Amino acid sequence: MGTVILGTGSCLPDKIVTNDDIAKIVDTSDEWIRTRTGIRTRRVCGQDEQTYNLATRAARRAIAAAGIGVEEIGLIVVATISSHTLMPSSACLVQKELGATKAFAYDINAACSGFLFGIDLAHKYVQADHGMKVLVVGAENLSSRLNWSDRNTCILFGDGAGAAVVGYRDGASGYLGANLRSDGSLWELLYMYAPKSSNPDITHEDHPGTYIIMEGKEVFKHAVKAMEDAIHGVLAREGIGLDAVKLLVPHQANIRILNKLAERLQMPADDVVINVSEYGNTSAASIPIALDEAVRAGRIQEGDVILLCSFGGGFTWGATLIKW
Ligand code: UT7
DSSP states (O other), X not given: OOEEEEEXXXXXXXXXXXXXXXXXXXXXXXXXXXXHHOOOEEEOOOTTOOHHHXXXXXXXXXXXXXXXXXXXXXXXXXXXXOOSOXXXXXXXXXXXXXXXXXXXXXXXXXXXXXXHHHHHHHHHHHHHOTTOXXXXXXXXXXXXXXXXXXXXXXXXXXXXXXXXXXXXXXXXXXXXXXXXXXXXXXXXXXXXXXXXXXXXXXXXXXXXXXXXXXXXXXXXXXXXXHXXXXXXXXXXXXXXXXXXXXXXXXXXXXHHHHHHHHHHHTOOGGGXXXXXXXHOBOGGGHHHHHHHHHHHTTOOOTTOEEEEEEEETTTEEEEEEEEO
């Protein structure tokens, strides 16, 4: 199809928060968090670190890896649920920081599936205009959107950003296809309200705050099944068997979800990229961070078929197949 990922990059804040640190704030323990989620640490933004700062640093690395100049970028898409500003978009702030004056820029919100939805969008732009180069970033500052007295959620999430430059190369296989899905009817299992309304007629007395709220057990069950179905769907559509897949790069929410998914797919654990123990769940940033780490570690070589898969609030989910 010709759509290729020209380069990847990622950025994590320096500040490390351990499970023991969180056990000083809420009634939990390192043992509970490790056994139920696989998470040991997460990165958290420090003073003057916002979503767009992480996004810009990840973007600079992706642009350098792609070997292009910022002036070649035609579009910047940032997938996020934790933008520092609702307006302007994080993408506009990234554009300013990069000095990418030729690019137009906007954010998308598909929660943890944001990067996959963004890459699909980039694919469509570069297919329509082969000269187009799209910077897709997944970036989150979720520590600013957590209720730090809710042990059901505050132990799970972290901050970070990952980016990819998408372009067109004649004759390359590249982006093979995606199976992207949403089901808004289940939104109440995982959501975050916008800030409280300032219109007195529609003020919500029991507004729970602009925090992530989740029915973890229900989300867990849906996540495994949905990602498994999405993967089988995209493979069947493209006529590719799972045995041809070199590496699975899944959204990092919980080690038990990833182990269950690998078990159902009968994939060896070594063929699945896992970094949830270090970073927790970074929503839209989790797949591009894992992808960038896999690329830089040499786990993905030219010609390898890789699968990306996600599940998150909305619900949104999907699977994407790329020949590197
Ligand atoms: O990125 C979007 C997708 N998100 C996900 O995929 C997350 C999916 N869900 C999960 O990862 C898991 O459901 C959780 C890690 C959130 C929770 O694990 P669980 O095994 O489903 O636990 P649970 O919610 O059923 O809670 C079991 C027990 C409860 O106590 P009782 O009622 O059995 O006495 C909870 O109150 O564990 C308790 N609990 C905790 N205990 C210590 C819940 N959170 C904690 C905690 N520390 N942090």
